[in-house]
Amino acid sequence: MFIKNTWYVIAWDKEVTGDGLFSRTVIGVPVLMYRTEDGKLVAMEDRCCHRGAPLSIGKRDGDCVRCMYHGLKFDATGQCVEAPAQPRIPPQAKVRTFPVVQQHRWIWIWMGDPAKADAGLIPQTPWLDHPxxxxxxxxxxxxxxxxxxxxxxxxxxxxxxxxxxxxxxxxxxxxxxxxxxxxxxxxxxxxxxxxxxxxxxxxxxxxxxxxxxxxxxxxxxxxxxxxxxxxxxxxxxxxxxxxxxxxxxxxxxxxxxxxxxxxxxxxxxxxxxxxxxxxxxxxxxxxxxxxxxxxxxxxxxxxxxxxxxxxxxxxxxxxxxxxxxxxxxxxxxxxxxEQEAAEAAAARVPQPVTLHREPI
Known part of the structure; x- marks a missing residue:
């Protein structure tokens, strides 16, 4: 339904503050955004990996965010780093994160394959902050x-x-x-x-x-x-x-x-x-x-x-x-x-395995 491997505008720079949590849905995916203490933008799925509660109604804890349903805490990479009464955290307890770039007062997010997120593809809008x-x-x-x-x-x-x-x-x-x-x-x-x-x-x-x-x-x-x-x-x-x-x-x-x-x-x-x-x-x-x-x-x-x-x-x-x-x-x-659908289908097709035979 939507193009994924592209940059979308998700917010004006002033909407994502240094001490709050900001949420906006893009192509059907709820996204949580905030800034770390050094000003770096963070964008992750606004959905706790435990029971799917919105992280945006949680609380900031330094550069982390805590889900206020069961208390899980996630760092800026989306990894769960703390769970009450559970010293061992499953490695798969992680929330998806997205590439995000602030340029000329617009904040852009890449909703597709992170490996393909080239900031050079972002359209130029220098007039938004030019003197x-x-x-x-x-x-x-x-x-x-x-x-x-x-x-x-x-x-x-x-x-x-x-x-x-x-x-x-x-x-x-x-x-x-x-x-x-x-x-x-x-x-x-x-x-x-x-x-x-x-x-x-x-x-x-x-x-x-x-x-x-x-x-x-x-x-x-x-x-x-x-x-x-x-x-x-x-x-x-x-x-x-x-x-x-x-x-x-x-x-x-x-x-x-x-x-x-x-x-x-x-x-x-x-x-x-x-x-x-x-x-x-x-x-x-x-x-x-x-x-x-x-x-x-x-x-x-x-x-x-x-x-x-x-x-x-x-x-x-x-x-x-x-x-x-x-x-x-x-x-x-x-x-x-159609191109993205074809690429996704090709990635799902099992590749033939070639057996290496030693010479007799």
Whole structure:
């Protein structure tokens, strides 16, 4: 159901503190996180190996965590190191741990084979903590399958209709066809809307643009498992933005990560860094508030969509040209799932034993 050998965003850095326990479910697995006394991140299954009680409702004991059902204590490697009235601890008394990396304020977790966890595969989001950019942290919980959210983000033609007072801009935006390119692990989408109305969230911070036209761009990579990294912005119409001359432009670097919680629930992490008016926190706040409002609008329509689809599981969606990016991304997901299934099956097949015979 879910890709395992990949990096998922599990939290913002501020969510995992130095003295507490933090729990969040990722691809159906409850995960406990905390920081050791020297600040190192720990991620382990939030399930005591004894009777399955959540460790997250236990207690910290130095760099260890104690299950408050029967008192078992586990160290940062997941090994049980203490059990009341039992001096010998079974070596198999261990909780699974996961590779975890904090990078540019997002905490990433690898849910698959630890031997394949290459931190170099983590998408780069330097704008989240770069001094020349500003943003606020965003998180929304969805009670929908994560692929429906991916579909929404891969087809921006919905902007004028779902977000008329936030991200939408002119209704003509939907008529500008995007360029879709296939990547090894996803798609790249490029959409230019020339001589169009700026969206409301931009007019809120550039009031002098009210009644004027802009050239607008949204250029983003959407890669497995479900991460959007976007270069977007607006510049006064006809000043050369399509040719690379971003004169008096407002620029953003959208960072969005969609992490499945279960088959029908999803974590959505986002930020909209901007590189203008960075010394004015009210600008950052205005942008963030509009983004949050827009994403709540998305959640409303996608939740309604999922409820409708659940009524008739046999319903077949009719594809349109606007679905090119989402169709290609779903193909990439299916291909990766098939690859992982084939690798798992191969690992289960007994290998033939070759007997060595000494020469007579």
């Amino acid at each position: 020349d950019w500003r943003s606020l942290d965003g998180y929304i919980h969805y009670d929908v399958n994560y692929l429906l959210i991916c579909d929404n983000l891969l087809d921006f033609s919905h902007l004028p209709f779902v977000h008329p007072t936030t991200l939408g801009g002119g209704t003509d935006y939907a008529s500008f066809p995007p360029k879709v390119e296939r990547l090894d692990n996803g798609v790249r989408v490029t959409r230019w809307a020339l001589d169009t109305e700026p969206p409301a969230f931009v007019k809120a911070v550039r009031k002098e643009w009210v009644g004027k036209k802009v050239d607008r761009w949204n250029i983003y990579n959407f890669t497995l498992p479900a991460v959007l990294i976007m270069d977007s912005g607006n510049a006064p119409a006809g000043t050369g933005a399509p040719e690379g001359r971003r004169v008096d432009a407002v620029e953003f670097r959208g960072c969005q990560a969609i992490t499945p919680e279960t088959g029908n629930s999803t974590h959505y992490f986002f930020a909209q860094p901007h590189n203008f008016s960075i010394d004015n926190p009210e600008v950052t706040k205005s942008i963030h508030q509009n983004i949050v409002k827009a994403f709540e609008e998305d959640r409303a329509i996608i939740t309604a969509q999922q409820k409708n689809l659940a009524i008739d599981p046999e319903f077949k969606m009719v594809p349109f040209a606007m679905d090119a990016a989402l169709s290609q991304f779903r193909w990439a997901v299916t291909r990766r799932l």
